[in-house]
Each structure stands twice: as C-alpha cells, then as structure tokens.
Amino acid sequence: xxxxxxxxxxxxxxxxxxxxxxxxxxxxxxxxxxxxxxxxxxxxxxxxxxxxxxxxxxxxxxxxxxxxxxxxxxxxxxxxxxxxxxxxxxxxxxxxxxxxxxxxxxxxxxxxxxxxxxxxxxxxxxxxxxxxxxxxxxxxxxxxxxxxxxxxxxxxxxxxxxxxxxxxxxxxxxxxxxxxxxxxxxxxxxxxxxxxxxxxxxxxxxxxxxxxxxxxxxxxxxxxxxxxxxxxxxxxxxxxxxxxxxxxxxxxxxxxxxxxxxxxxxxxxxxxxxxxxxxxxxxxxxx
Amino acid sequence: xxxxxxxxxxxxxxxxxxxxxxxxxxxxxxxxxxxxxxxxxxxxxxxxxxxxxxxxxxxxxxxxxxxxxxxxxxxxxxxxxxxxxxxxxxxxxxxxxxxxxxxxxxxxxxxxxxxxxxxxxxxxxxxxxxxxxxxxxxxxxxxxxxxxxxxxxxxxxxxxxxxxxxxxxxxxxxxxxxxxxxxxxxxxxxxxxxxxxxxxxxxxxxxxxxxxxxxxxxxxxxxxxxxxxxxxxxxxxxxxxxxxxxxxxxxxxxxxxxxxxxxxx
Numbered sequence: 257x258x259x260x261x262x263x264x265x266x267x268x269x270x271x272x273x274x275x276x277x278x279x280x281x282x283x284x285x286x287x288x289x290x291x292x293x294x295x296x297x298x299x300x301x302x303x304x305x306x307x308x309x310x311x312x313x314x315x316x317x318x319x320x321x322x323x324x325x326x327x328x329x330x331x332x333x334x335x336x337x338x339x340x341x342x343x344x345x346x347x348x349x350x351x352x353x354x355x356x357x358x359x360x361x362x363x364x365x366x367x368x369x370x371x372x373x374x375x376x377x378x379x380x381x382x383x384x385x386x387x388x389x390x391x392x393x394x395x396x397x398x399x400x401x402x403x404x405x406x407x408x409x410x411x412x413x414x415x416x417x418x419x420x421x422x423x424x425x426x427x428x429x430x431x432x433x434x435x436x437x438x439x440x441x442x443x444x445x446x447x448x449x450x451x452x453x454x455x456x457x458x459x460x461x462x463x464x465x466x467x468x469x470x471x472x473x474x475x476x477x478x479x480x481x482x483x484x485x486x487x488x489x490x491x492x493x494x495x496x497x498x499x500x501x502x503x504x505x506x507x508x509x510x511x512x513x514x515x516x517x518x519x520x521x522x523x524x525x526x527x528x529x530x531x532x533x534x535x536x537x538x539x540x541x542x543x
Numbered sequence: 544x545x546x547x548x549x550x551x552x553x554x555x556x557x558x559x560x561x562x563x564x565x566x567x568x569x570x571x572x573x574x575x576x577x578x579x580x581x582x583x584x585x586x587x588x589x590x591x592x593x594x595x596x597x598x599x600x601x602x603x604x605x606x607x608x609x610x611x612x613x614x615x616x617x618x619x620x621x622x623x624x625x626x627x628x629x630x631x632x633x634x635x636x637x638x639x640x641x642x643x644x645x646x647x648x649x650x651x652x653x654x655x656x657x658x659x660x661x662x663x664x665x666x667x668x669x670x671x672x673x674x675x676x677x678x679x680x681x682x683x684x685x686x687x688x689x690x691x692x693x694x695x696x697x698x699x700x701x702x703x704x705x706x707x708x709x710x711x712x713x714x715x716x717x718x719x720x721x722x723x724x725x726x727x728x729x730x731x732x733x734x735x736x737x738x739x740x741x742x743x744x745x746x747x748x749x750x751x752x753x754x755x756x757x758x759x760x761x762x763x764x765x766x767x768x769x770x771x772x773x774x775x776x777x778x779x780x781x782x783x784x785x786x787x788x789x790x791x792x793x794x795x796x797x798x799x800x801x802x803x804x805x806x807x808x
Contacts, residue, residue: 258634267629268641270622271685278682279648282659345550357796358789359555362562365788367743367760370781377568377774378561385564388580417558424554478652481745485764499654503746506658519655526650 289516307517316501317518321525324477324498331415331476336469338416339423340461343431344453346424357428360421372485375414400487404494411483411495418482419472426468430461466537470530477526498522562785568778576774591779604759605783607673608742611756614677616737619684620730624723627692632701645686656682657750664751671753679751680741687740688733695729696722731798738791759784 290307292300311317346356363371381387381399390398400406434456442452480499483489489496489504496504502522506515568576569591570584595601629635630642660679661670669675703725707717723730749761763780 258632260635261633262635264629264633264635264638267625271626271645271689272641274618274622274678274681275645275648275685278660278679279651281663282656285659285662286655342550342554345548347548347551354796356551356555358792359558361792361796362785362789363558365739365742365785365792366781367745367784369745369760369764370784373763373777373781374561374565377778378564383576383580385560385582392580417561420554421558474650478650478654480652480654499652502652502654503657506654507750512658515658519652522652523650523655526652527647530650 286516286519289512290520291513293513303513307513308521310514311517311521319493320496320498320501323494323496327411327479327497328473328476330412331419332469332472334412334416335420335423335472336465339420339468340427340465342420342424343427344457346428348432357425360424362421363418364421368481369485371414371418372482375410375417375482375486379410402491404491407487407491407495411486414482414486415476415479419475422471423468426464427461430464431457434460462537466534469537470533473533474526474530477529565778566782568774569782571775571778573773573775588775591775592783594776595779595783601759601762601780604757604762607752607756608748608758608760609787611673611676611680611748611758612738612741614673615680615684615741616734618677619681619688619737620734622681623685623688623692623733624730625718627689627696628718628722630689630693631696632704642689645689648682649686651682653683653744653746657746660747661750670751671755673756675751676748676756676758677741679747680737680744683744684737684740687736691733691736692726692729695726695732699725728798731795735791735795735798739788742788 291303291305293303294300347353366374376384378384379387379398379400381391387398390396397403398406400410438456439452442456447455478499479497480503483495483497484500484503487495489500499522502515502518505511505518567582567584570587570589571581572586572588572590575581575585630638656679664670664675664679669678699722703721704717707721712721745758745760745764748758749764752758752761759780763777
C-alpha cells in the first residue's frame with residue numbers, strides 16, 4: 257500500500273526541473289514559431305493558424321506521413337512476430353545464453369549513423385558483400401540508389417537487423433519468468449505446442465510485448481539518422497520519412513513557421529497512436 | 544530442439560554479417576576497396592587505425608562522446624533515483640499525471656527539438672560543451688530511467704524501509720547504504736539504457752556542438768563528405784564505435800534478461 261505524502265514532491269523536484277527545462281522551453285519555442293512568419297533578422301509577424309491549414313492541404317506532408325506509416329507498419333508486422341519466434345528458439349540456460357544475449361544486443365549499441373554507413377558499405381553494388389552477392393552471384397540487378405523498391409527493402413532489412421533484438425530480449429525476459437511447473441502441467445494435460453504458446457507463453461509475455469510494441473512504434477516513427485545516412489531520402493523522395501522531411505524544412509530551408517507547425521502535428525500523432533496502442537493492449541488488465 | 548536452434552543461429556549470422564564486412568573493410572587499403580570485391584583483406588593494413596589514433600580531430604571525437612555519455616548517465620541516474628522512489632512508495636497530488644507527462648517526453652521526435660535546443664543552449668551559454676549534450680539527452684533518458692527504477696523498487700518490500708527506520712537509520716543513510724544496493728540490478732539496467740541512447744544518438748549531439756565537444760559520430764559524417772570517400776577510414780572509425788557498447792553489454796549481460804523480467808520494462 258502506498259502512503260499519501262505530499263512531501264514526495266521534493267523527491268521528484270530535480271527530475272521535474274530538468275525535464276521542464278528541456279521540454280517546456282523548447283516546446284514553447286516551437287509553439288511560438290508555429291503561429292508566426294519570419295524573414296530573418298529576428299523579425300516575426302503574426303500568422304495565426306495558416307501554417308497548420310497549409311500543412312493539412314500539403315501533398316508533400318501527406319506523402320511523407322503516408323511513407324512514415326507504411327514504414328512503421330511494416331516494421332511492427334515483421335519485427336514483433338520475428339522477435340517472439342527467435343526468443344522462443346533461444347536456449348534457456350547454459351553457456352550459450354550469454355553469447356546469444358551479447359551478440360543480439362550488439363546492433364542496438366552501434367551509433368545510428370554508423371549503422372547507416374555500415375549498411376551503405378554492405379550494400380554497395382560492386383564492392384559491398386550483399387550488393388556483390390545479389391548482383392554477381394545471384395544475378396539480381398540491385399542498386400538501392402536507383403531503384404525505389406530496392407531502397408525500401410534495404411531500409412526495412414536494416415531496421416530489422418538493428419532493432420529486432422529489442423523484441424527478442426524483451427520476449428525472452430517474459431519467457432524465462434514462466435515457472436517450469438506450468439510446462440509440466442501442460443504436458444500432463446497433453447497440450448499441443450500451439451496451446452502452450454497461446455495459453456501459457458503469450459499471456460506471460462503480454463506485458464513485455466506491450467512495451468516492445470510501444471518502443472518499436474515510437475522509435476520507428478521518429479527514425480531519422482539511419483535512413484538518412486543510408487539513402488539520403490532517395491531515390492527522389494521515395495524514402496523521405498517524416499523526420500527527414502522535417503529536418504529538411506527546419507534546418508535546410510530554415511522555414512521555421514511551417515517546420516514548427518509540422519513538429520506539433522508530428523508529436524501529436526506520435527502521442528495519439530502510442531496512447532491507442534497502450535489502451536488497446538492493456539484494456540483487459542483494467543477489468 | 545535441433546530445428547529450434549537453427550533459427551537462433553541463422554539470426555545471429557544475419558546480425559554478424561554486416562559487422563564482419565565493416566571490420567574486414569577497415570583492414571583494407573583504399574585501393575583494394577575501390578579496385579573490386581574481396582571477401583578477406585588481401586593486403587592487411589593497420590593504416591586506417593593509425594590515422595585515427597594519431598589525428599586529434601579523430602580521437603578527440605571518441606573522448607568527447609565518452610565524456611558526455613558518462614555525464615549524462617550520472618545525471619540521469621542521480622535525479623531518477625529519488626523520483627522513482629517517490630513514485631514507488633508514495634501517493635501525492637498529481638503523481639499519475641506527472642508520471643505520464645514524463646513518459647510522453649520519450650515519445651518526442653528528436654528532430655522536433657533540434658532547432659529549439661540549439662537556441663536554448665546557445666542562449667544559456669552552453670553551446671558546444673559536453674554538458675549541453677548530456678543535459679539534452681536527459682530529456683529522453685530520465686523518463687526511461689525513472690520508469691525502469693520504479694519497476695525495480697516496486698519489487699522491494701516496504702518492510703525493508705520500515706525496519707531500517709525502526710533501527711534508527713536516517714533517510715539518506717538508509718537510501719544510500721541499504722536501498723540502492725538492494726536494487727543494484729535495476730540501477731545497472733537503467734544505466735545501460737542511458738548509456739545506450741546517449742552513445743548512439745547523433746542528431747542532437749551534432750546540433751549542439753561545433754568543435755570542442757564534437758561527438759565521434761559527427762566527425763565521421765564530416766570526414767565522409769570532406770575527404771572524398773575514404774571507406775577504409777570510415778570503416779575503421781565505425782568499428783571503434785562498436786567497442787564501448789560491446790564492453791558495457793558484456794558487463795550487464797546477466798542483469799539484462801533478469802532486469803527486464805523483474806522491472807516493469
């Protein structure tokens with residue numbers, strides 16, 4: 257039982273001040289820009305909600321948003337089932353567990369631009385391992401700087417390489433927390449493998465899977481560095497995801513007003529979808 | 544059982560292939576890289592690494608990154624510990640709202656904050672310092688650290704606190720000498736996540752620095768565009784960025800699986 261104690265606020269105060277400094281001030285700056293127009297020299301003019309209205313009608317924004325949802329959707333559809341499957345096939349004890357955990361966590365600890373550069377080197381058509389293999393051994397013409405489909409496959413495979421391990425580690429943690437007695441009981445009842453998965457393993461993994469889905473949604477929806485380094489958003493605009501487009505507008509063209517309006521809508525969508533996932537996945541617990 | 548482990552082995556091979564290619568590339572000469580495909584370095588060279596370890600613009604990048612990552616981990620854990628304790632032990636006005644608001648910051652796209660952060664840290668005179676990057680990264684790390692630690696603290700029975708007070712411990716003494724050691728694994732996991740995010744993030748690190756505190760990741764992108772396309776050098780620099788992460792993960796490997804299961808993570 258938690259006790260009521262208002263002095264607990266003092267414990268939270270450092271966090272509150274730090275996060276407020278980092279979140280509220282920049283957020284207010286963004287809100288401020290989003291309703292103004294500037295021509296440089298620190299001159300600002302009131303613009304009202306024009307930027308938001310323009311954005312709602314902007315085909316460029318709609319296209320980037322569409323690509324972003326497609327990317328995130330594919331990532332979730334591939335990484336979550338794959339991660340669960342790999343976690344179930346991992347050894348539960350012994351020497352190999354450490355080896356598996358360390359190697360699997362490795363991609364997550366590589367700086368994001370190195371991940372992009374690494375996949376760039378890996379997929380170069382004539383001198384990269386994958387590019388050479390596809391082009392010269394299998395005879396499949398592959399060049400992600402020219403072909404939109406190839407570029408998409410490459411950024412998806414790169415993200416699967418980069419982040420599936422997060423789902424694996426979380427699911428694995430859920431799996432090892434299941435007592436052996438559950439499996440013995442299932443064996444006595446003659447339960448099939450699928451039944452064991454459906455009625456024992458899946459429910460036990462539900463909490464960690466909720467976290468996995470949420471984190472994968474948030475991070476893939478906000479992704480910037482890796483696809484930017486790998487494809488630069490091309491060919492054309494085909495892999496220009498939301499963050500890449502936003503940075504282009506804000507730091508490239510210095511259109512502060514439109515960029516700020518886009519930032520707010522971007523953040524709002526992230527929050528809304530995260531909240532939806534969270535509510536849907538935890539609604540059974542509330543009962 | 545046999546069929547099962549094939550999945551794991553195939554996955555690990557898939558993970559290691561691009562890493563192998565990066566490492567192999569870092570031992571090749573630029574000539575060999577550009578002249579065509581070779582599975583192993585034919586003329587094995589340490590040249591690329593020699594450049595990195597003798598040129599200050601290169602090796603200072605690593606030093607800078609390590610400084611701000613360490614600073615960030617220390618600050619994040621230091622402020623998150625008392626806050627997580629408050630959330631796990633007490634009810635107070637607005638506690639649920641505050642917790643949720645903290646977590647929403649984890650959801651903010653870093654791209655949204657790039658420009659405002661630049662202006663904020665310039666105006667307080669912290670631009671191009673390690674502290675600026677460390678503080679900026681706390682926006683994403685503190686909420687996660689509070690969340691992880693709160694999960695671990697919830698697993699410690701409240702009787703521990705009460706017994707300590709009965710035994711005459713003051714709160715700070717109890718917190719530091721008894722409570723924190725009892726959630727060591729949680730602190731390890733939280734620190735790991737802080738380290739991980741701060742080490743791999745580039746957009747904010749690059750925006751908030753110019754020369755004095757420039758992270759290695761930014762040095763790499765600049766070199767890549769300036770000096771033409773020195774793939775071998777780039778590969779060597781990339782290989783070196785993997786090492787700190789590998790060391791950290793080796794130390795926390797036993798906590799990770801346990802930590803995820805115990806905490807609410």
